[in-house]
């Protein structure tokens with residue numbers, strides 16, 4: 001079980017009013033991390049907010065000993081993070097959870113990312129490198145919520161979708177999936193729960209079976225599998241998003257989140 005460490009802020013770039021890309025240095029985290037995993041950060045100078053905040057890794061640079069996170073300011077913890085400057089330290093636990101797995105022989109990787117859910121897919125596309133053809137669909141409500149293309153791996157082909165049509169195709173990332181379904185050997189998806197459930201519904205309309213991996217989000221407290229606040233019901237029984245997840249195989253998911261545990 002990892003212990004909390006002090007990660008150094010290298011850069012914290014504002015990409016829009018509420019979207020940020022923070023780069024931190026901690027060699028042991030960068031060395032151990034795999035795409036799909038997350039870190040649990042203490043986003044405050046005191047015990048307020050009390051709980052750590054989970055963030056997926058959007059870039060992992062083992063050689064430089066750094067990792068990066070694409071994040072959105074939605075409340076106190078993320079606002080605190082957005083005020084960190086180079087040289088500041090952030091109490092960080094990780095890497096935590098399961099990771100995406102590219103199967104041997106998979107040549108065509110289709111990645112569907114909604115909003116900040118695109119972050120871990122960027123790390124996965126970078127890890128795939130030239131060993132596979134990657135097509136990444138980045139969907140968001142509006143153009144300013146899309147990840148700037150400079151952050152996306154050059155090897156990946158990129159398609160954009162926005163709800164309002166302000167960039168790329170008008171519609172959602174899920175809407176574009178059927179066009180590429182037959183091409184894909186493996187599919188990876190990450191985004192808000194409603195988007196993932198819409199994606200699951202769209203997959204049901206397709207014929208044939210594919211290996212699909214979903215990275216789920218759930219409210220969590222400890223991040224270490226102890227508190228059981230993030231349990232989802234799977235076909236293999238109750239599983240913790242923080243420990244057995246956040247990456248799950250599609251065939252294991254029932255799309256039911258436990259309550260009252």
Ligand SMILES: Cc1cc2nc3c(=O)[nH]c(=O)nc-3n(C[C@H](O)[C@H](O)[C@H](O)COP(=O)(O)OP(=O)(O)OC[C@H]3O[C@@H](n4cnc5c(N)ncnc54)[C@H](O)[C@@H]3O)c2cc1C
Pocket residue numbers: 038049051052053054055056057069070071072073074075076077078079116119216217218219220221246
């Ligand atoms: C495995 C995992 C990976 C994540 N990766 C990212 C990421 O890469 N980038 C990113 O911007 N966000 C990510 N999130 C969501 C992120 O953890 C929340 O946005 C963050 O905790 C908000 O904290 P806050 O104090 O700013 O907001 P708060 O004021 O606490 O809450 C604002 C909203 O954020 C959500 N939220 C708050 N706490 C949690 C929690 N502990 N777990 C889940 N959701 C919460 C709720 O919807 C809440 O309404 C991830 C969540 C999980 C579970």
